[in-house]
Amino acid sequence: MISFLTTKIDCYYVSMYYREIKEILEIQRSKLTRKRLNDTCYELPHINVDNIWYPIFDIQLILNIKNKQTPKYAFLLNDIEGKIKYAICFPNPIEEISVEKKDIIIFQDIIIKKQKFPLFYGVVYINKNPSLFMSLSDISNPDRIADFIFNLRKGERYDNNRRYQKSI
Amino acid sequence: MSYVKEVIKNILEEKEIKKEEVSFYNFLVARENNEFYAIPIDYINEVCEATTENLLKIPLIEDYILGLFNIRGEILPVISLNKILNLPDSTEKIKYILVVEHLFKIGLAVEEVKDLYQISSTNLKPIYHSIETKTSNIIPYEFDIEENKVSNVVDISTLFESDFLK
Numbered sequence: 052m053i054s055f056l057t058t059k060i061d062c063y064y065v066s067m068y069y070r071e072i073k074e075i076l077e078i079q080r081s082k083l084t085r086k087r088l089n090d091t092c093y094e095l096p097h098i099n100v101d102n103i104w105y106p107i108f109d110i111q112l113i114l115n116i117k118n119k120q121t122p123k124y125a126f127l128l129n130d131i132e133g134k135i136k137y138a139i140c141f142p143n144p145i146e147e148i149s150v151e152k153k154d155i156i157i158f159q160d161i162i163i164k165k166q167k168f169p170l171f172y173g174v175v176y177i178n179k180n181p182s183l184f185m186s187l188s189d190i191s192n193p194d195r196i197a198d199f200i201f202n203l204r205k206g207e208r209y210d211n212n213r214r215y216q217k218s219i
Numbered sequence: 220m221s222y223v224k225e226v227i228k229n230i231l232e233e234k235e236i237k238k239e240e241v242s243f244y245n246f247l248v249a250r251e252n253n254e255f256y257a258i259p260i261d262y263i264n265e266v267c268e269a270t271t272e273n274l275l276k277i278p279l280i281e282d283y284i285l286g287l288f289n290i291r292g293e294i295l296p297v298i299s300l301n302k303i304l305n306l307p308d309s310t311e312k313i314k315y316i317l318v319v320e321h322l323f324k325i326g327l328a329v330e331e332v333k334d335l336y337q338i339s340s341t342n343l344k345p346i347y348h349s350i351e352t353k354t355s356n357i358i359p360y361e362f363d364i365e366e367n368k369v370s371n372v373v374d375i376s377t378l379f380e381s382d383f384l385k
Contacts, residue, residue, distance in 0.1 A: 114279060115278070116278075156289070158287075160323075161296060162284075162296050171278075173294070174289070183275075
C-alpha cells in the first residue's frame, strides 16, 4: 500500500505522496509574515518553523482558482536532502489514505508537457473516485512558483500588499 | 513489336495507371458543434460514450485539452478540434470520445457520430489557405456529406506532429 494525503481544492480532488511532505501545520497568523523572497523582487508570505522563515504559497493562486477560500493548512515540503524547501497551503482538511499500486495511473508525457505548470503526474483512485496526483518534487526553487504566479496574471502584481505600495 | 501493338500497349498501361490513381478512403464522420470532422478509420481504436463522471477535469492545462479520460487503465487527453482550429466552442455536452492512435493515444471530443463514409480521391476537395498558420495543414481536404454540408478531413499524422500534441 502507498500512502497519500488527499484534499479538495475548488472542484478538484488532489493527492500528494506522503513522503514528499515533511510536516503538516495548521496555519496561525502569529507564525506568518511578509518577506522578500531570496534575491527576487517578490514579497510574499513566509511561515515560521523552528525560528526559520520559509516561503508559503497558496495552492489556489497557483491553480488560478476564482473563488478562493482562506487557507488553513500548510504542507512543509521536503527537498532531495530531506530539508524543508517551502510550504504550500490548502483551504480544506487533509485526509491520509493508502492505495494499492494498481490504483495509481501515471500520465503519458503529453499530459505532463501540456500543463502550464508541471504539477500533476497522474490519477490516484480512492475508492474508485479519481483524484489528481500532485507533486512538487521537480520544483526545488520557490522562485519558479513566484514567477509562475506573477506571469499567470500577465504582469499584474500578484501580491497587492507590497510594503512600498502601502507607503504611497 | 509493331507500331500499332506498341500504341495499344501504351494505351492499356496508361489506363492501368489511371485506375490506380483513383483510390478510396474510409472515414468516420463526427460532429463537434457545427463542424463535421472525417477521421480516417485506420486511426480509430474505438468510440466511447462520454459522461461527466468519466471525463476528469485538470487545471492549468492547454484549453484545447478538455479533460482526461480513463480507458481501461490508460489516461488519455481529450482534445477539442474546434478549439485547436479556433472555431466556436461547443454549446452541447460532449457525448462521445473517439479514441485515436498514432504516435500515442488521444480522445477526440464529439457530440454526434454521424456515419462511416467511403470517399474516392476524386471527391476530396483540397482546401487552400491564403495564409499559412500552424493549423492550416491539419485539415487538408473536405468532401460533401449532404446538401450544403461538408466534412473536414483531419490529417491525423499532421495533427500529432503539430505543436498541439508535441
